[in-house]
Amino acid sequence: MLTLYHFLLLSAIVFALGIAAVVSRKNAVGVLIGIELILNAANINFVAFSRFTEHPKLIAGLAQPAALEGQVFAIFVIILAACEAAIALAIIINLFNTFGSIEIDEAQTMRG
Amino acid sequence: MxxxxxxxxxxxxxxxxxxxxxxxxxxxxxxxxxxxxxxxxxxxxxxxxxxxxxxxxxxxxxxxxxxxxxxxxxxxxxxxxxxxxxxxxxxxxxxxxxxxxxxxxxxxxxxxTSWPEQSAQQLPATTAPLGVLLLQKYVVAFEFSSLTLLGALIGASYLVRRKERD
CATH class of the missing domain: 1.20.120.1200 (NADH-ubiquinone/plastoquinone oxidoreductase chain 6, subunit NuoJ)
Structure with a gap:
């Protein structure tokens, strides 16, 4: 049967792959892809923990067999991932306009 | 299985x-x-x-x-x-x-680590309780996240604007 271990295993693997992308990619968009993978792994963990730990209680009159706090946290992570992607792509486009490429090793000065 | x-x-x-x-x-x-x-x-x-x-x-x-x-x-x-x-x-x-x-x-x-392993019971649909949680217990964080999103989007469009070259 499905246990918490399965989901933690999956998210550990995805997290490690994200770290590998952040470390080994030179392309700024590749680094951003790695960050998205890392955030996604964290989200899998949040949702899995919220599913597998039980706090029977009432939330505003609605009977709740399990805590939903983990899912709320996952929603905030998704919101912040959207913010981060928008800002990062704006910076990447600026980088391209300034240096003519998005290889992160070539951006070595504060002003182009 | x-x-x-x-x-x-x-x-x-x-x-x-x-x-x-x-x-x-x-x-x-x-x-x-x-x-x-x-x-x-x-x-x-x-x-x-x-x-x-x-x-x-x-x-x-x-x-x-x-x-x-x-x-x-x-x-x-x-x-x-x-x-x-x-x-x-x-x-x-x-x-x-x-x-x-x-x-x-x-x-x-x-x-x-020994993780908690109870689960297996069916959950009801989560949308309504999530909405209640977001607008009652976590309303401050919710509003701040919407402000953050607004700020991020305005900042992004400011960053990629076409610069006036003199």
Whole structure:
């Protein structure tokens, strides 16, 4: 049967792959892809923990067999991932306009 | 094996395989499409965890929003198709060694900790209780996150504006 271990295993693997992308990619968009993978792994963990730990209680009159706090946290992570992607792509486009490429090793000065 | 377990292993294999392509693909466009697939399958994992609202949110925001943005970013910042194909990277072994070390530590923690294991009861639909939680207990964080999103979007459009050259 499905246990918490399965989901933690999956998210550990995805997290490690994200770290590998952040470390080994030179392309700024590749680094951003790695960050998205890392955030996604964290989200899998949040949702899995919220599913597998039980706090029977009432939330505003609605009977709740399990805590939903983990899912709320996952929603905030998704919101912040959207913010981060928008800002990062704006910076990447600026980088391209300034240096003519998005290889992160070539951006070595504060002003182009 | 029960159905949920089979579905989990299929989804997990697809997620890990496409995340691997996203990390190691030579072409950055292929990497973005692999990430698309990986995030899409993650919505299936959320559905397995009875998080129906999150599964839909994942598809709408990640797959429909962030990835389209990512593809725009890629296509706007490539001088030629040639460069797009030959995006260089550092040697494999550095990243792989660091990622392998982190994975080993995580697996060690995973095996040595005893996690809570009760579950298995059916959850009702989560959308209504999530809405109640967001607008009552977490209303301050919710409003701040909307302000953050607004600020981030205005900041992004300010950053990419066409500069006036004198």
């Amino acid at each position: 029960e159905g949920g377990l089979i579905a989990f292993w299929i989804l997990a294999a697809l997620i890990v395989a496409s995340a691997g392509v996203a990390v190691f693909a030579r072409s950055i466009v292929n990497a973005a499409y692999a990430l698309f697939f990986s995030l899409f399958m993650t919505a299936g994992i959320y559905a397995l965890l009875h998080a129906d609202f999150l599964a839909v949110t994942q598809v709408v925001i990640y797959v429909g929003g962030i990835l389209v943005l990512l593809l725009f970013g890629i296509l706007l910042t490539n001088r030629s198709l040639e460069e797009l194909i030959t995006s260089s990277r550092r040697p494999y072994w550095v990243g792989s060694a660091i990622a392998g070390g982190i994975m080993a530590v995580l697996f060690g923690i995973l095996v040595s």
